[in-house]
Amino acid sequence: MQYKSQAVAKPYFIAAIGLFLGQILFGLIMGYQYVVGDFLFPAIPFNVARMVHTNLLIVWILFGFMGSAYYLIPEEAETELFSPKLAWLMFWVFLVAGALTIVGYLTVPYATLASMTGNDILATMGREFLEQPLPTKVGIVIVALVFLFNISMTVLKGRKTSISLVLLLGLWGLAIFFLFSFYNPSNLVLDKYFWWWTVHLWVEGVWELILGAMLAFVLIKITGVDREVIEKWLYIIIAMTLITGIIGTGHHYFWIGTPEYWQWFGSVFSALEPIPFFMMTVFAFNMVNRRRREHPNKAATLWALGTGVMSFLGAGVWGFLHTLAPVNFYTHGTQITAAHGHMAFYGAYVMVNLTMISYAMPMLRGRSANSRSSQVMEMWAFWLMTISIVCITLFLTAAGILQIWLQRMGTSPMSFMDAQDQIRIFYWAREFSGLVFLVGLVLYIWSFFFKNSEAQAAE
Amino acid sequence: MIILINNPKSAHQVYATPPGDLAIWFFIFAELLAFGIFFAAYAFARAHNIALFDASQQHLSRTSGAINTLVLITSSYFVVRAVAAIKQGYSNQCARWIGAAIGFGAIFLAIKSFEFYGKFSSGITLSTNTFYMFYLSLTIFHFMHVILGMLILAAVMLKARRGGYSAENHTGVETGASYWHMVDLLWIILFPLIYVIH
Numbered sequence: 001m002q003y004k005s006q007a008v009a010k011p012y013f014i015a016a017i018g019l020f021l022g023q024i025l026f027g028l029i030m031g032y033q034y035v036v037g038d039f040l041f042p043a044i045p046f047n048v049a050r051m052v053h054t055n056l057l058i059v060w061i062l063f064g065f066m067g068s069a070y071y072l073i074p075e076e077a078e079t080e081l082f083s084p085k086l087a088w089l090m091f092w093v094f095l096v097a098g099a100l101t102i103v104g105y106l107t108v109p110y111a112t113l114a115s116m117t118g119n120d121i122l123a124t125m126g127r128e129f130l131e132q133p134l135p136t137k138v139g140i141v142i143v144a145l146v147f148l149f150n151i152s153m154t155v156l157k158g159r160k161t162s163i164s165l166v167l168l169l170g171l172w173g174l175a176i177f178f179l180f181s182f183y184n185p186s187n188l189v190l191d192k193y194f195w196w197w198t199v200h201l202w203v204e205g206v207w208e209l210i211l212g213a214m215l216a217f218v219l220i221k222i223t224g225v226d227r228e229v230i231e232k233w234l235y236i237i238i239a240m241t242l243i244t245g246i247i248g249t250g251h252h253y254f255w256i257g258t259p260e261y262w263q264w265f266g267s268v269f270s271a272l273e274p275i276p277f278f279m280m281t282v283f284a285f286n287m288v289n290r291r292r293r294e295h296p297n298k299a300a301t302l303w304a305l306g307t308g309v310m311s312f313l314g315a316g317v318w319g320f321l322h323t324l325a326p327v328n329f330y331t332h333g334t335q336i337t338a339a340h341g342h343m344a345f346y347g348a349y350v351m352v353n354l355t356m357i358s359y360a361m362p363m364l365r366g367r368s369a370n371s372r373s374s375q376v377m378e379m380w381a382f383w384l385m386t387i388s389i390v391c392i393t394l395f396l397t398a399a400g401i402l403q404i405w406l407q408r409m410g411t412s413p414m415s416f417m418d419a420q421d422q423i424r425i426f427y428w429a430r431e432f433s434g435l436v437f438l439v440g441l442v443l444y445i446w447s448f449f450f451k452n453s454e455a456q457a458a459e
Numbered sequence: 460m461i462i463l464i465n466n467p468k469s470a471h472q473v474y475a476t477p478p479g480d481l482a483i484w485f486f487i488f489a490e491l492l493a494f495g496i497f498f499a500a501y502a503f504a505r506a507h508n509i510a511l512f513d514a515s516q517q518h519l520s521r522t523s524g525a526i527n528t529l530v531l532i533t534s535s536y537f538v539v540r541a542v543a544a545i546k547q548g549y550s551n552q553c554a555r556w557i558g559a560a561i562g563f564g565a566i567f568l569a570i571k572s573f574e575f576y577g578k579f580s581s582g583i584t585l586s587t588n589t590f591y592m593f594y595l596s597l598t599i600f601h602f603m604h605v606i607l608g609m610l611i612l613a614a615v616m617l618k619a620r621r622g623g624y625s626a627e628n629h630t631g632v633e634t635g636a637s638y639w640h641m642v643d644l645l646w647i648i649l650f651p652l653i654y655v656i657h
Contacts, residue, residue, distance in 0.1 A: 236485050243489065261585045261592045268496050
């Protein structure tokens with residue numbers, strides 16, 4: 001840690017990991033409800049568990065992004081953070097708002113929550129992933145703006161590097177596209193149309209810029225490869241992301257009532273979306289192979305390489321699988337989507353956050369790397385979580401294929417619930433993989449509590 | 460960056476790396492891939508609906524398309540002359556050739572706008588039919604690439620005018636030229652594919 005103010009990243013990382021644990025627990029509850037439908041009913045119905053699972057994911061990833069920015073920006077800008085106090089204040093605002101929202105989801109019926117929080121003043125609730133009550137949405141905007149003000153001012157007074165500019169572009173984009181969550185036209189087609197401006201343009205647009213910048217930063221630190229080389233890669237990846245990702249939004253417009261040309265636009269451009277992810281994989285391996293130094297933090301290197309591979313597989317390959325309109329006609333909204341969602345979120349945004357945390361946390365705790373035993377534990381966690389996500393994805397893909405076959409093909413397709421009964425075996429297998437994931441996550445958390453007396457460890 | 464592998468006296472230079480900045484080649488391949496998939500999709504869609512495609516195609520102006528083809532090929536020739544000029548160190552000449560190429564790019568845009576005006580005023584949109592969907596999206600995407608190419612060439616021209624390039628160091632000119640040739644190449648495929656072949 002070169003700058004004192006980087007220390008504010010630490011509470012963000014801790015909160016992120018805590019919420020990550022919550023996300024996984026609710027995922028397990030929901031996975032069990034897939035096979036035992038009345039589990040925990042009426043205390044935690046499936047729709048509530050699902051909302052908590054996905055909302056916690058988004059919130060903890062945002063905590064991770066913010067923590068990463070607070071760590072990365074001062075080092076890139078070579079100056080102290082504009083205001084560490086503001087960063088601390090926003091941490092508590094965001095954490096309390098997030099916690100209250102989850103408590104609201106769990107304690108009152110959603111409709112009651114909506115009327116309690118002024119949804120009749122400005123109706124924004126009730127849409128997948130954007131279920132947050134109005135005050136929470138406003139809170140997110142305030143936190144995001146203050147955060148952006150803080151890091152933008154830091155960059156303005158310090159050195160301006162490609163990495164920090166790309167990161168800023170991504171984070172500003174994140175805030176701007178979130179504003180579409182306040183736009184809720186009564187025309188259902190328009191509602192869905194702009195809903196994707198938040199959802200798609202986040203994960204297949206501006207978040208990829210954030211991912212690229214974070215990965216580039218860690219790779220510079222652990223490989224010692226020239227900044228010029230890494231920056232050139234970063235620019236090409238970013239350009240490809242935007243060329244393919246923006247019009248690629250069209251792959252969500254196939255069946256929502258938009259004009260037919262979206263089937264062509266969406267298919268062609270989103271078919272190219274794996275390219276920037278593949279470049280990211282090549283980039284990560286290429287840089288590590290050309291490394292000029294042996295960084296003692298082996299675990300961070302593993303996470304960085306893992307991000308490259310898993311984001312390509314999850315977002316790139318599994319996304320391509322069902323992105324062409326003629327294929328999506330059958331796969332739309334089946335377990336294929338769930339398979340893609342799990343591996344893409346884990347491979348891209350979970351892993352890049354864990355890469356950053358893995359690199360930065362030891363620094364924040366005053367050492368360049370954790371002890372060997374702590375790193376070994378962390379690498380076990382890496383493999384357990386990664387392999388179980390691969391299993392979850394494969395089981396859900398199998399479930400999806402069977403579901404499509406039974407429910408959507410042939411002259412006398414099965415009803416939805418009958419088809420669900422036929423694929424139970426895959427849901428059991430998925431739930432078991434989820435438990436292995438939890439074991440991996442617990443080991444991961446445990447690795448933070450190792451005594452680091454063997455200090456500076458892996459020499 | 461240019462390495463002569465053959466006899467340096469040979470009239471033909473063999474490049475070990477493509478001319479210009481390597482990064483522009485990533486863009487060029489990505490662009491060619493995107494257009495390539497669109498061209499393939501056009502062929503696929505046409506094969507399912509030949510009558511509609513042939514009937515709609517009759518309403519396109521092959522004359523303006525042909526003139527535009529000549530215009531773009533000519534502008535590419537000017538860009539070749541610009542690269543040849545800077546290789547001998549003639550900055551101002553280089554800038555003038557690029558200026559001429561940009562001018563021809565503008566002529567292309569003008570003719571194309573005229574064509575679009577005709578189509579739009581007769582009520583044709585992306586939703587008219589599949590042929591017009593392809594016609595409009597491919598030509599509009601290409602139109603935007605012409606604009607981008609002109610902006611790149613303009614940046615190169617301004618730098619050349621300031622004496623920013625020399626006989627030894629002119630990667631930027633080659634970078635801009637490569638992109639412009641790609642814009643030209645795309646049109647050379649697009650024109651026969653959409654306007655002529657039936």
